Amino acid sequence: MDAVSQRVLQYLTEVEEAAEDVLTSKQQIVDLDSKRNRNREALNALKTEIPDSEKVKVCFGNMFIKFPKSKTKEMIEKDQEQLEKEINDVRKGLKAKVNRLNEMQGNPELRGYNLCPLSTDELKALNSILKI
Amino acid sequence: MATTKVPEVRDIMRIERIGAHSHIRGLGLDDALEPRQVSQGMVGQLASRRAAGVILEMIKDGQIAGRAVLIAGQPGTGKTAIAMGIAQSLGSDTPFTALAGSEIFSLEMSKTEALSQAFRKAIGVRIKEETEIIEGEVVEIQIDRPATGTGAKVGKLTLKTTEMETIYDLGNKMIESLSKEKVQAGDVITIDKATGKISKLGRSFTRARDYDAMGAQTQFVQCPEGELQKRKEVVHTVSLHEIDVINSRTQGFLALFSGDTGEIKSEVREQINAKVCEWREEGKAEIIPGVLFIDEVHMLDMECFSFLNRALESDLSPVLIMATNRGITRIRGTNYQSPHGIPIDLLDRLLIIATSPYTEKETRQILKIRCEEEDVELSEEAHTVLTRIGMETSLRYAIQLISTAGLVCRKRKGTEVQVDDIKRVYSLFLDEARSSQYMKEYQDSFLFNETQTASMDTS
Numbered sequence: 001m002d003a004v005s006q007r008v009l010q011y012l013t014e015v016e017e018a019a020e021d022v023l024t025s026k027q028q029i030v031d032l033d034s035k036r037n038r039n040r041e042a043l044n045a046l047k048t049e050i051p052d053s054e055k056v057k058v059c060f061g062n063m064f065i066k067f068p069k070s071k072t073k074e075m076i077e078k079d080q081e082q083l084e085k086e087i088n089d090v091r092k093g094l095k096a097k098v099n100r101l102n103e104m105q106g107n108p109e110l111r112g113y114n115l116c117p118l119s120t121d122e123l124k125a126l127n128s129i130l131k132i
Numbered sequence: 133m134a135t136t137k138v139p140e141v142r143d144i145m146r147i148e149r150i151g152a153h154s155h156i157r158g159l160g161l162d163d164a165l166e167p168r169q170v171s172q173g174m175v176g177q178l179a180s181r182r183a184a185g186v187i188l189e190m191i192k193d194g195q196i197a198g199r200a201v202l203i204a205g206q207p208g209t210g211k212t213a214i215a216m217g218i219a220q221s222l223g224s225d226t227p228f229t230a231l232a233g234s235e236i237f238s239l240e241m242s243k244t245e246a247l248s249q250a251f252r253k254a255i256g257v258r259i260k261e262e263t264e265i266i267e268g269e270v271v272e273i274q275i276d277r278p279a280t281g282t283g284a285k286v287g288k289l290t291l292k293t294t295e296m297e298t299i300y301d302l303g304n305k306m307i308e309s310l311s312k313e314k315v316q317a318g319d320v321i322t323i324d325k326a327t328g329k330i331s332k333l334g335r336s337f338t339r340a341r342d343y344d345a346m347g348a349q350t351q352f353v354q355c356p357e358g359e360l361q362k363r364k365e366v367v368h369t370v371s372l373h374e375i376d377v378i379n380s381r382t383q384g385f386l387a388l389f390s391g392d393t394g395e396i397k398s399e400v401r402e403q404i405n406a407k408v409c410e411w412r413e414e415g416k417a418e419i420i421p422g423v424l425f426i427d428e429v430h431m432l433d434m435e436c437f438s439f440l441n442r443a444l445e446s447d448l449s450p451v452l453i454m455a456t457n458r459g460i461t462r463i464r465g466t467n468y469q470s471p472h473g474i475p476i477d478l479l480d481r482l483l484i485i486a487t488s489p490y491t492e493k494e495t496r497q498i499l500k501i502r503c504e505e506e507d508v509e510l511s512e513e514a515h516t517v518l519t520r521i522g523m524e525t526s527l528r529y530a531i532q533l534i535s536t537a538g539l540v541c542r543k544r545k546g547t548e549v550q551v552d553d554i555k556r557v558y559s560l561f562l563d564e565a566r567s568s569q570y571m572k573e574y575q576d577s578f579l580f581n582e583t584q585t586a587s588m589d590t591s
Contacts, residue, residue, distance in 0.1 A: 029359055030296070033296070033359030033360060034298075034360075037360060111367060112258045112418060113367075115416060116416045117260045117261060117365070118260065118261060120326060122411075122416075123261055
């Protein structure tokens with residue numbers, strides 16, 4: 001293979017890798033969100049369906065362990081927090097990855113992509129001109 | 133999802149004059165900024181178009197905020213066309229405001245107020261809105277009403293995307309807004325996490341055949357992909373003037389009725405400038421200097437010029453493009469003579485682009501483009517005749533003749549405008565030179581008549 005096609009191949013590989021990277025991050029967010037939703041369902045169920053005194057069966061891997069309710073709740077809540085943080089991190093990373101991919105493919109950078117969002121109060125003030 | 137590309141929202145209305153320059157789609161430059169002879173509705177004027185192209189690139193890069201450009205040339209040499217070309221090539225993202233020099237004279241508003249509003253319309257502020265939403269297709273809604281009929285309702289809502297499915301417990305308030313929106317199984321909905329606002333996007337395709345009796349307004353959408361709880365980012369571009377208006381409106385309802393015509397207090401403007409600068413420093417906003425185009429700039433008077441001088445120095449200033457067809461003439465409102473009717477100190481700040489009269493070949497091209505634009509077919513001889521008319525009288529007059537000749541042609545049920553049609557409208561409508569000729573003759577006879585009657589009266 002001559003030098004040119006070598007270079008093209010290398011370039012294409014890099015782009016593919018970057019794209020794959022983006023897709024992986026996206027899938028990761030989906031997985032984390034589905035876990036978060038399952039946790040949320042569990043918390044709701046704990047709140048409404050089971051009396052406080054009772055112990056609940058918690059599934060760890062392929063084993064069920066009886067646990068006190070308050071302890072379980074605490075555990076899941078901690079897990080939720082962790083998940084929330086993780087999703088945020090992945091999203092932040094995803095932005096950088098998409099930027100990199102765009103740059104590699106020679107696409108123009110998305111407009112206003114790196115802006116910080118306005119706070120809700122500020123948005124409310126501008127609402128009437130934004131929603132036309 | 134963070135990467136979702138949101139459909140672009142066009143916030144700034146573009147004011148376009150219908151007619152004379154509707155065929156202009158850009159400056160007609162290639163990638164190296166070299167002008168093509170005929171392209172995007174532009175013909176000839178190669179040097180000025182190239183100059184405009186350079187300025188355009190600088191505007192796009194945001195390099196020349198607070199500068200001013202003057203397009204000067206004889207009437208009918210494409211000054212407005214070049215400005216329109218710049219506007220078209222800037223795209224929807226850069227604000228472009230056009231006004232004619234005489235528009236600023238009004239009873240309701242001072243001249244400088246009208247000018248500052250125009251300035252602020254030409255400055256865009258880009259901001260981002262970020263919302264957490266839950267988006268999914270409703271699989272099932274289950275609402276339990278208490279047997280007594282009163283009291284809190286409870287319920288469950290099952291939502292799914294292509295990847296997952298989950299159950300939400302519903303409170304009283306949610307149930308109410310769900311029933312208000314008439315949400316049912318098979319709808320695709322979004323719930324704003326912060327406000328709890330529910331909006332229906334449409335019905336899922338998978339439920340399309342559930343029943344046939346469906347209103348025409350029912351929209352079918354795909355079941356959403358990915359995660360249920362998404363982050364949506366929307367980038368808006370608003371003009372400083374729009375922010376001014378909403379902030380001066382809150383002061384009193386009177387402003388609501390007069391729309392934008394009320395004057396905006398300078399304190400409001402200062403506050404907004406401060407806020408926008410603060411946002412910029414916090415990374416919350418980007419400022420996009422747009423373009424303000426003032427046609428017939430010799431109509432402005434001394435006060436306006438000194439205002440322009442000062443306004444260009446402000447750090448929130450757009451690129452100012454002016455056009456004039458005057459040579460050395462009096463500055464309006466003074467007795468001083470100056471080139472283009474613009475004071476020397478302002479002229480000194482301007483980049484001046486000159487346009488030159490069109491050659492015969494170019495005139496022919498422009499007439500051809502206008503014929504296409506106005507849907508008139510022209511025979512070869514008629515085209516030649518029209519070009520001659522265009523060269524001898526003015527391009528504008530020749531362009532006027534296109535549509536009128538088209539009408540005459542249609543009246544005699546012809547498909548192609550012939551020389552006779554052109555001759556007919558040429559005799560029906562006068563060009564400027566012939567009109568002044570007639571005027572002189574008419575004036576003479578009128579004066580003669582007047583003196584006649586006067587003498588008769590006295591006798």
